Amino acid sequence: MAMASHVGLVRLRNEDCVAFNEKRGLAVLADGMGGHAGGAEASQMAVSAWMERLLAVDGEMLVEDDLRHAAHLANRAVFMASRRDPGLRGMGSTLVAGCFRADGVLLVANVGDSRLYRLRGDDLECLTHDHSVLRAQCDAGMIGSASEGPVALRGLLTRAIGVEADVVPDVTAFLLAPNDHYLLCSDGLTDMVPEVDIAEVLVMLGGSPQVAAEHLVDLAIDRGGVDNVSVIVVSSCTSVRLGTELG
């Protein structure tokens, strides 16, 4: 597992927040919103509430309900803070998280438009469904693809952490396969770098998550880097390889 995050070329603050715990197989990424101090605050709160809840589960295998509960707690932390502090009012965050279980199951949770991709062989597949206005319009057949919609609607979410009193995350389970590579990313990456290029980087560099993560961020920056760019790359062979290197 490796992560990289960059403020981008236009924004002054990095409102993205990323964290992972390789030992426990946890990765989480949040993209804050709400301008000013709020965005960065919201994503940090969401990530720490999320990690705290899941790391507290000790000795037992995490199940879908643990992720739902963690999302609920993350939402509450951000929502309460924005209620308390007028300077933070209106802040919110996306959240995408992977829980790579030792039994070969991947649990994915998401709220908002940050994504989790899987590269298997040469196929890059997005395992999450954006909760955004453009995505909803696209699903309803109003527009051909989410990138066709008006720029003004870009980034407008239908679900977010901390905006309402409670939130329902999408939680799905997948089976891990050897040599899979996974990517968690904020829209700062996907708005700048087309999926074919993301796939190419993961095919060529997925085995070295740190190099891949840095290269993906570089690509987004080279192509404009309008927003904060954050990625986490998880390679399911990393743990196996580490084992053989140490043995």
Place this chain on the structure above:
Amino acid sequence: MPRLILSMDGLVLKEMPLEKERTTIGRKPHNDIQIDNLAISGEHAAIVTILNDAFLEDLNSTNGTYVNGQPVKKHVLQNNDVVELGKYRLKFLAEQNTGGSEHDEAVSFGAALAVDAPASGVPPVEAAAAAAPAVSVVGMIQILSGTHAGRTLELSKSLTTLGKPGTQVAVITRRPHGYFITHVEGTVFPVVNGHSLDAQAHRLNDHDIIEIAGVKMEFFSQTVQN
């Protein structure tokens, strides 16, 4: 006429046209734009405006002048540049009718970029080449030793991996400002001009000699007709 929008913590404080040839910014009252805050130096920065062009200069201020998050001494202001002095932000707008307030900056930045940026999918290197005269510079690798000695390889893609998987692999990345080599896997790191690299990306210069997995090769750039 170019304008500046002064804001702090997202609140727009005032909007000022750049009327004078030289506009000074600082804490002391004689400045054209006075910002009465201790983080601002007495004479902090100046903007020289000639028609629609504006040049920002930091006047050796204590806390520095930042443009789009980067510290600057001298800087040619571009439309939508954000100048930061302490907690204050000055947004530079080159034209009168750029619409949009400070509050929807994300949208106006997005819109501005949609016009200027190359269509997604076209790497900036090629987009720049298309606008420029019909030549572009492409990096090449010539293998100097081993079974493939004499062979050349064009580095036209954004990523080219070199080496033997499982033994030693390095990647050469093509970026708008040049080619970079990075170690990917293996216990031995690539050697450039006799020096072993560390984990950082290393910029390649013309006629650098690279050694990966026991094979020597030379990097050089070539001008190609489009």
